[in-house]
Amino acid sequence: MIYMSYSVIIDPSTADRPFLISNVECSSHLHRDIGFRLTALRETFEETGVLLFKSLHSQPLDVSSFTDWRIKIKENPGLFMKMCHEMEIAPDIWSLYEWSSWLTPLGLKAKGGRRFDTIFYMAFTDKESHSHVKGDENEIFSVEWSSPDSILFDREEKEYYVGPPQLWETAKLLNFRTLTSLQEFCLKRSKRGCRSLFPVLARLPKEQGYFSFLPGDDYYPEEVNPRQPEEEYEIYDVDEDYKEVMRYTRCRNRIYMSLDREFSLPFSNVKDPHGHVKPVEYMDFMIK
Numbered sequence: 558m559i560y561m562s563y564s565v566i567i568d569p570s571t572a573d574r575p576f577l578i579s580n581v582e583c584s585s586h587l588h589r590d591i592g593f594r595l596t597a598l599r600e601t602f603e604e605t606g607v608l609l610f611k612s613l614h615s616q617p618l619d620v621s622s623f624t625d626w627r628i629k630i631k632e633n634p635g636l637f638m639k640m641c642h643e644m645e646i647a648p649d650i651w652s653l654y655e656w657s658s659w660l661t662p663l664g665l666k667a668k669g670g671r672r673f674d675t676i677f678y679m680a681f682t683d684k685e686s687h688s689h690v691k692g693d694e695n696e697i698f699s700v701e702w703s704s705p706d707s708i709l710f711d712r713e714e715k716e717y718y719v720g721p722p723q724l725w726e727t728a729k730l731l732n733f734r735t736l737t738s739l740q741e742f743c744l745k746r747s748k749r750g751c752r753s754l755f756p757v758l759a760r761l762p763k764e765q766g767y768f769s770f771l772p773g774d775d776y777y778p779e780e781v782n783p784r785q786p787e788e789e790y791e792i793y794d795v796d797e798d799y800k801e802v803m804r805y806t807r808c809r810n811r812i813y814m815s816l817d818r819e820f821s822l823p824f825s826n827v828k829d830p831h832g833h834v835k836p837v838e839y840m841d842f843m844i845k
Contacts, residue, residue, distance in 0.1 A: 594650035597678050599637045603630055604697045606690050609653075609680060610646040618644065620689050631693060653678040654743035657833070658753040659722040660783050662769060664792040665758075672787075674753070677726060679743050681736060705730035721756070721769055721812045721821050728823050728836030746832045755783045756812070759795045761802070767814045768795065768802065773827035774810040776802070 602608040606627060612618055626640040641648060656679045661672035690700050703711075705727050712719045719727065733739040756769040757778055770777045776795070795802060799813070803824075810827040814820070823836040 591650060593676055594653050594678070595637075595648055597653060597676075598648045598650065599630065599634060602637070603627060603634075604693045604695075605700055607682065609649040609682070610641070611649050612647075613645040618646070623689070627693075631695075653680050654740075654747045655751060656743070656747070657722075657726060658751055660753050660755040662756040662758045663783070663785060663787060663790040675722070677722075679739075681740050718819060719821075721814065722754075724821055725812060725823050725836050728838075729834050731837040732834045742834070749831045751831045751833075753783075755781055757781060758792045760792050761795055761799055763798065764816050765799045766816045767792075767818070769812040769814060769821075771810040771812070771825075773808055775806040775808045776811070 598609055602623075606623070608623065622644070623640075626636070626644075630636045630640065637648075656677040658674075658676045660674050663672075665672070690702075692698050692700050708719065708727055709724075709731075711717065712724075730739065733742065752772075754771055756771055759768045759770060759776065761767060768776070797805070803809070808827050809824045811824050813822045813824065822838075824838055825835045827835070829835070
């Protein structure tokens with residue numbers, strides 16, 4: 558496997574950090590930034606067969622030897638580091654660029670949903686690493702390499718569901734014409750860190766659906782509490798209808814969701830404090 562890897566060290570004294578990494582209440586012998594990167598590499602290997610690593614050997618490794626290890630690690634994740642030791646490779650944790658972090662909004666768990674605290678990383682590989690990619694037939698049944706516009710277009714055709722965070726982040730990728738420009742952006746932007754995004758759900762009248770408001774939006778509350786017990790939380794109602802909410806707000810940083818939450822649209826005209834690009838909005842995407 559040959560790919561470009563650059564180290565990006567984020568100074569916590571000058572850059573914001575996601576809640577998962579900055580949470581001082583969690584005790585660990587391993588720095589949480591390193592731990593989550595290792596977890597991301599291991600789970601990607603388990604579920605798809607893609608592994609980003611540095612080898613002590615000058616000759617390319619026989620990737621077929623990973624097949625048996627992948628099965629074993631699926632049963633016992635603790636074997637991941639043993640595999641790396643025996644094959645004399647190192648998980649390339651610094652090939653992952655910190656992209657964003659999301660907290661699942663309150664109000665979904667009561668309807669059968671689960672809450673997640675997630676960090677999204679960006680990584681770059683070459684075609685040689687694609688040949689042995691295969692879903693684990695448990696969490697991932699098929700793997701497809703696709704472009705951001707194809708993903709969003711297929712979603713419009715209802716080929717598959719794309720969750721609001723994935724929709725938002727995929728729409729950001731439409732700002733880049735080449736992988737080189739995207740990687741250069743990741744290298745520069747990730748030094749500024751990021752904060753965990755905590756959306757706040759609001760219900761529109763007349764069964765028009767929901768808005769998921771993000772920090773910077775005129776409708777985003779001044780005070781939020783992500784740790785509020787789910788059973789004590791109620792989704793708040795917006796008096797204005799969809800058109801009024803869109804027409805009379807100056808700062809928009811939001812996701813519209815249909816009543817069944819199967820369809821969503823990103824809207825943003827707010828400058829990101831951590832240097833991120835805005836997601837390309839629906840009409841702009843369809844025009845292109």
